[in-house]
Amino acid sequence: MKTAVFYDVKKLVVEETPLPEVPKDKVLLKVETCAICTWEQRVYTGVKKVSYPFIGGHEIAGELVKIGEAAAGTWQVGDKVVFGTNLACGHCHYCRVGEEQNCLNFDHSKQQPGLPYRGMGGLSEYLVVAPANIFSYQNVSSEEASLTEPLSCVLHSVETAEVNFGDYVLVVGAGIMGMLHLQLAQKRGAIVIVSDPNEARLKLAKQLGAAHVVNPVQEDLVEKVRAYTENLGAQIIFNTTPMSDLIPELLDILSNTGKMILYSSYYPDEPVGIKFDHIHKTGQQIIGTANSNKRDFLRAARLISQGIIDVKPFITKIYPLSQIESAFEEAVNTEAFRIIVNFEQERSEDVC
Structure with missing residues (x-):
């Protein structure tokens, strides 16, 4: 699969990485779109310091393509979902009282299962994710759905x-x-x-x-x-x-x-x-206030799915993954609202 990897300030390389295996308690998400948040823009320009190599991307929409046996039941292959809220530890006081957005150990550089480098992972064709961190969406494009995360915040x-x-x-x-x-x-x-x-x-x-x-x-x-x-x-x-x-x-x-x-x-x-x-x-x-929790994410997905909040005016331009550097340059140097990376535009074949 293809993954966009930060190697330095303004050095972003699309490379081949192994398709992750799916543990029995997880699901495999085929990423269709990932919006470029200000957070990743700051990584690109060096304002936000990270350890390289780093895989960014957290405003994600996609489709489930594999379901681990222990995760079967609620979710089905082909379900359209958005993914988020996995950066909290899940164990500290604030996570346990439902305030994940203020987790004591909130970690933007957490390494995602199956990926070779640290980071949120959305700029990768596939992600292994926990069922607790996915939320269904309907009626809208994946580009619109990818803006669920900012709306939840x-x-x-x-x-x-x-x-x-x-x-x-x-x-x-x-x-x-x-x-x-x-x-x-x-x-x-x-x-x-x-x-x-x-x-x-x-x-x-x-x-x-x-x-x-x-x-x-x-x-x-x-x-x-x-x-x-x-x-x-x-x-x-x-x-x-x-x-x-x-x-x-x-x-x-x-x-x-x-x-x-x-x-x-x-x-x-x-x-x-x-x-x-x-x-x-x-x-x-x-x-x-910073970040969001599962309750916020669930309702944000509904607001977009049902047309209560229209995010179409904020989709400035869509790029294929091969033009990721051009996408970031436009995001940081223009008055763009959101630049979105669409993985489907150049996906040659389904590897699953």
Whole structure:
């Protein structure tokens, strides 16, 4: 089978690797599509440090082609599934209480069964996976289904914020994660404001239902948000950007008792000045959220399958595996939402 392997910064090689054997308690997933997440983009550019060789890819959709005898029953050969949430250890306190997303031993470099190198493994034609970590999807393309993982993380974020009907919500950043926050917050009855310096993305945000959009380069964000929120400020702010220096200003437009969700990873992770007496007096909360758990994944797959959340606007371009370096170059150097690698475009024969 073919696998894309990181050997260094901006050195990504498609090579032949052995087809993994399937243990009796596992299933074999034929990967059909894998979206290129920001996490893998940072591996490609060297911002995220990993040990080489490394196999990336975790936004995965595919088809089951072999079922281990102990895993038979619930799943059948030919089932269309998405795969995720296998990076938690499963044994620590947080895993045991259903909070896998905050696992003490969460490991992006865990070696997947049957693969020759460490990493999440989605940029490989086949993966051996545990039945507990697959979720069925229907009615949509594998490209759309591969965006289940990012939606599951956003679903966890929106539920952590406890968005309610009539809340004023500010989404900072109109990339794919910001746009998914917009859609989910709107489904929960919020009045959503989206801030981004990219006019094309603001136009799409309006089309997707944003009540207001703000270009913070051309407009005063504080002034606009106060005008749109009865001078209260946003009751919930989702910062989906990696820029920590925005946080002090955002606290100025967060309402009393409001919540700021730090959704993105921060690169570089530099300290910023915050007035703690302000937090004390306003009752504001700053909350981190990362990853997702099985409950989030199950529901995200349903939301996409049933058309409740439409992810088609976020599929910017599809590449075959042989053009993986071009796919990454476009992902890191353009305003793309998601670039997707499709393994089926050049799959010469089914090796199973």
